[in-house]
Amino acid sequence: EAGVTQSPTHLIKTRGQQATLRCSPISGHTSVYWYQQALGLGLQFLLWYDEGEERNRGNFPPRFSGRQFPNYSSELNVNALELEDSALYLCASSFRGRVQPQHFGDGTRLSIL
Amino acid sequence: GESVGLHLPTLSVQEGDNSIINCAYSNSASDYFIWYKQESGKGPQFIIDIRSNMDKRQGQRVTVLLNKTVKHLSLQIAATQPGDSAVYFCAEKGQGGSEKLVFGKGTKLTVNP
Numbered sequence: 001e002a003g004v005t006q007s008p009t010h011l012i013k014t015r016g017q018q019a020t021l022r023c024s025p026i027s028g029h030t031s032v033y034w035y036q037q038a039l040g041l042g043l044q045f046l047l048w049y050d051e052g053e054e055r056n057r058g059n060f061p062p063r064f065s066g067r068q069f070p071n072y073s074s075e076l077n078v079n080a081l082e083l084e085d086s087a088l089y090l091c092a093s094s095f096r097g098r099v100q101p102q103h104f105g106d107g108t109r110l111s112i113l
Numbered sequence: 114g115e116s117v118g119l120h121l122p123t124l125s126v127q128e129g130d131n132s133i134i135n136c137a138y139s140n141s142a143s144d145y146f147i148w149y150k151q152e153s154g155k156g157p158q159f160i161i162d163i164r165s166n167m168d169k170r171q172g173q174r175v176t177v178l179l180n181k182t183v184k185h186l187s188l189q190i191a192a193t194q195p196g197d198s199a200v201y202f203c204a205e206k207g208q209g210g211s212e213k214l215v216f217g218k219g220t221k222l223t224v225n226p
Contacts, residue, residue, distance in 0.1 A: 004156075031212065042202065043157070045213035056213060090156050094212075099145050099164060102214060104156035 002027065004105035006091050012111045013081050021076040021108045025093030031055075032074040033094075033102055034066060038087040046089075049074055050096055078110070086112045125223045132190040134220045136203035141184060143205035147214065148177060148188045152199045160188070160201075190222075198224045 005024045013019050025032050034046040045058040049068035057064075063079040072093075078085055088109050092102035126132050138146070144165040149157035163170045163177045163186075170177050176189040186203050200221050204214040 033212065033214075035214075035216075042218040043204075043214070043216040045215070048212050050212075058213065092156075101147055101159045101162050103159055104149075106154070106156040 004091055004093050004103055006089075006105040006108050008108060009106075010109045010111070012113060014113050015081055015083060017081050019078045019081060019085075019110055021078075021089050021091075021110070023074045023076070023091030023093075023105060025072050025074070025091075026103055028095065029093035029103075030072055030096050031094045031100075031102075032068055032072065033092040034074070034076050035090045035092065036060075036087045037090055037107070038084075043090065047076070081112050083112050086110060122218070123221045123223070125225060126193050128193060128195060128224055128226050130193055132188075132193045132197070132222060132224075134188045134190075134201050134203075134222065136186040136188075136217055138184050138186060138203070138205045138215075140205060140207050140215070141181070143207045143215075145206040146177070146179060146186050147204045147206075148175075148186075149202045149204065149216075150197075150199045151202065151219070157202060193222075193224050195224045195226055198222055 007022045031050040033048050035043040037043045048056040052068050066076040068074045088107040090107045092104045094100040094102045147162040148160040151157045161172045161177050174191045178187045200219040202216050202219045204216045
């Protein structure tokens with residue numbers, strides 16, 4: 001069974017640009033989650049999508065947004081990039097339901113120059 | 114605020130010894146807990162989970178203990194191997210329909226041969 005896949009592996013942008021990160025969940029999973037892992041910090045929850053809708057978002061500005069497609073894959077968009085957006089962005093997926101572990105991909109390393 | 118903390122940021126053990134990684138959580142309403150292992154350059158890997166109606170759960174070489182009275186979680190790894198070297202995160206999921214996981218900053222486990 002294929003795990004969660006994310007692309008690209010690395011992404012280099014400059015301040016003010018826009019970045020798009022992609023995620024394909026494990027087959028059968030309908031929920032997709034996005035987390036930010038900045039250097040020296042733990043994982044911070046960004047967004048949760050299920051059945052094509054945004055269900056919850058973390059304490060991040062509106063320039064962090066995303067969507068989920070009918071095949072349950074997801075995109076994370078970050079507009080007006082700032083230096084502090086440099087981080088590893090992790091996507092996770094799970095079956096819908098509260099007591100389900102989230103399974104992670106290996107992330108996209110976003111570097112802002 | 115939200116926090117899941119770890120008592121020890123680093124832990125060094127000898128190969129073959131047992132390891133214990135501790136975690137304190139702050140939200141007494143959390144009802145689901147997960148341990149993840151993150152190796153360098155990879156995403157978090159699910160190890161074991163436990164619901165709040167349990168106080169112990171065992172997997173292959175791993176045991177998770179939950180003490181709700183003092184809001185403490187621990188991960189025990191038996192016969193630690195060099196391949197166990199990684200950063201370990203505990204995560205909690207609160208009640209109320211939010212699917213987000215709240216992570217601690219992690220404990221780095223180093224296994225010496």
